[in-house]
Amino acid sequence: MFGEQQRFVLLLIAPAALLLLLFQVVPIVIGANASFRDWALYNPKKTWIGFDHYVAVITDPAFLYVVLPNTFLFMVLSVAGALVAGLALALLLNRPFRGQKLVQTILLVPLMVAPVIAAIMIRWIFNDQFGIVNVVLEAIGLEGQPWLVQRWSAFGIILLTDIWLWTPWFTLLLLAGLQSLPKEPFEAAAIDGTTTWRVFRYLTLPMLRPVIVVCVVIRAIDAFRTFDIVWTLTGGGPGRSTELFSLYAYVHAFLNLDLGRGSAAAIIGGLVILVIGVVLYRLVDRIAKA
Amino acid sequence: MAMVNRPQFLPWLPPIGRKTLFALAVAFICFAFAFPVLWLILTSLRPESGVYYVHRGTEFTLASFAEVLSDERIVAAFLNSALISTLATVFSLLVTVSSGYMLSRFTGPASRLWFGTIYVFRCVPYISWVLPLYFVTQSWGLYDTYTGLLLPHIAVHICFFSWLMKGFFDGIDPSMEYAAMIDGCTRWGAFIRVAVPSALPAISALAVLCWLFTWNEFLFALILTGNRVPVITVVMAQFVTEMGLRWNLMAATAVMALLPAFLIALFGQKYVIRGLRI
The missing domain is CATH 1.10.3720.10 (MetI-like)
Structure with a gap:
């Protein structure tokens, strides 16, 4: 039926394609189908109701004014924070100094920590009664805060946890990028006595552009679907004020037991991120070029 | 090209000051990165009642690990x-x-x-x-x-x-x-x-x-x-x-x-x- 080469090519991707089909494509199609039906977990009538769930989601004030802004704010701040911190650390590790290997190992620690564990650690550190942060604050005469039950402090802590978790990724990939840059331009700049800032601004940054673009796009798409740390740190609370998109879909499907509405939210989120993925790639590329 | 100096961080500082500042900055960054994990390890080693004042007290125990492993x-x-x-x-x-x-x-x-x-x-x-x-x-x-x-x-x-x-x-x-x-x-x-x-x-x-x-x-x-x-x-x-x-x-x-x-x-x-x- 096929030539020898085509058979080889198809066989190489067949297992991957089959798994992708069964465990991603099929569920997405079934989820799309469920999103058009009255499908409560306690009473799965499965009657066709058209776009009702979609209308319910996009007219839900909680989704429009809390979940969506939270998700975008989180995505932008988390990626920006981890990029700046990761780039700074990569530049630090790129110059030789004593103990550099040890420092590198310590800085990569968050890579190994599960988001759930990170969230548990941070929850304990910011515990309102016994957490070390409040103990220290009270020791120096300031008032301890109930960090995780106030909207913006809780949001800030979630953000901080995420940046802590993902900075090493940027460091690792940007360091690899830095070390593969050609040496000659930097040597020429050093002979001309160029300042550190100008070397960074006009040599390092432009030459690192491709690596930065790839890191930012990958990370932004991942930040959009953040679930673990929010679920473990605040569960979306206080109230629903720190809910992100993944939590919104999960809560509707498995806590409110409305699979139809949860699926509709999941599909809407998927479409949003697809659009963002394309736009982001173009935008970041253009900004980086300027 | 070994003779070429790399552009220096904070060039107006004397070398000693620069080195100290650099070492302090690096130590601080490492501490900030490792602190949550260190704190977790410290907490896990405290006895049941000591967990509420992890920062003081010197009793340490492996009892929590034993209890967890019996579950x-x-x-x-x-x-x-x-x-x-x-x-x-x-x-x-x-x-x-x-x-x-x-x-x-x-x-x-x-x-x-x-x-x-x-x-x-x-x-x-x-x-x-x-x-x-x-x-x-x-x-x-x-x-x-x-x-x-x-x-x-x-x-x-x-x-x-x-x-x-x-x-x-x-x-x-x-x-x-x-x-x-x-x-x-x-x-x-x-x-x-x-x-x-x-x-x-x-x-x-x-x-x-x-x-x-x-x-x-x-x-x-x-x-x-x-x-x-x-x-x-x-x-x-x-x-x-x-x-x-x-x-x-x-x-x-x-x-x-x-x-x-x-x-x-x-x-x-x-x-x-x-x-x-x-």
Whole structure:
């Protein structure tokens, strides 16, 4: 039926394609189908109701004014924070100094920590009664805060946890990028006595552009679907004020037991991120070029 | 060009001041990065009552670890997590190495289509396919089973790892494979005996990453398992709500969950750093 080469090519991707089909494509199609039906977990009538769930989601004030802004704010701040911190650390590790290997190992620690564990650690550190942060604050005469039950402090802590978790990724990939840059331009700049800032601004940054673009796009798409740390740190609370998109879909499907509405939210989120993925790639590329 | 000085950090400071400042800054950064983990370890070593004033007191004990290890559900969760991570790593590599090789070595409509597909599916948020996967696994009888958790864990890495593997193979000169085929190797022989061994550093890097990702994954297990297949991340998240006041036990469990990941990462660090540099 096929030539020898085509058979080889198809066989190489067949297992991957089959798994992708069964465990991603099929569920997405079934989820799309469920999103058009009255499908409560306690009473799965499965009657066709058209776009009702979609209308319910996009007219839900909680989704429009809390979940969506939270998700975008989180995505932008988390990626920006981890990029700046990761780039700074990569530049630090790129110059030789004593103990550099040890420092590198310590800085990569968050890579190994599960988001759930990170969230548990941070929850304990910011515990309102016994957490070390409040103990220290009270020791120096300031008032301890109930960090995780106030909207913006809780949001800030979630953000901080995420940046802590993902900075090493940027460091690792940007360091690899830095070390593969050609040496000659930097040597020429050093002979001309160029300042550190100008070397960074006009040599390092432009030459690192491709690596930065790839890191930012990958990370932004991942930040959009953040679930673990929010679920473990605040569960979306206080109230629903720190809910992100993944939590919104999960809560509707498995806590409110409305699979139809949860699926509709999941599909809407998927479409949003697809659009963002394309736009982001173009935008970041253009900004980086300027 | 060894004579050329690198541009200096804060050039107006005298060298001694610069060095001290640099060392202090580095020490502070390391402390900030390691602090949460150190604090967790310290908490896990405190006795039941000492946990509320971790910062003072000098009694330390391993009792929390003993208590955690006597809990059958936690031990089962550790074993399940280890088993699933290991199996997922093996199968995921089998599947993605060949798919990445195809993307790198062949051009044409099939290759472009496959690349577009994995690029799009890489963007799809987990919740958008794991949520409906909940009723797919139920109707296939895979809900709350090893297989039902393992297969999605293999599927999730296909897109990202195929993409990384393509990059790795792109960096390897294919002429060795052509030479092997001229000498009578089949295409499969050239792939398995020539291409795969030369990509071994990259494959090791992916193995380390895959094991860590699976060990640390939470959402899949939360949605796709009930009581029969407890895994460590889910058990710990339940801890937070069920035993919210017993922080010494929680910390001990978390430290034990960190340990295998640390060992794997420490052992594999050089592979990851080398592998990602290609």
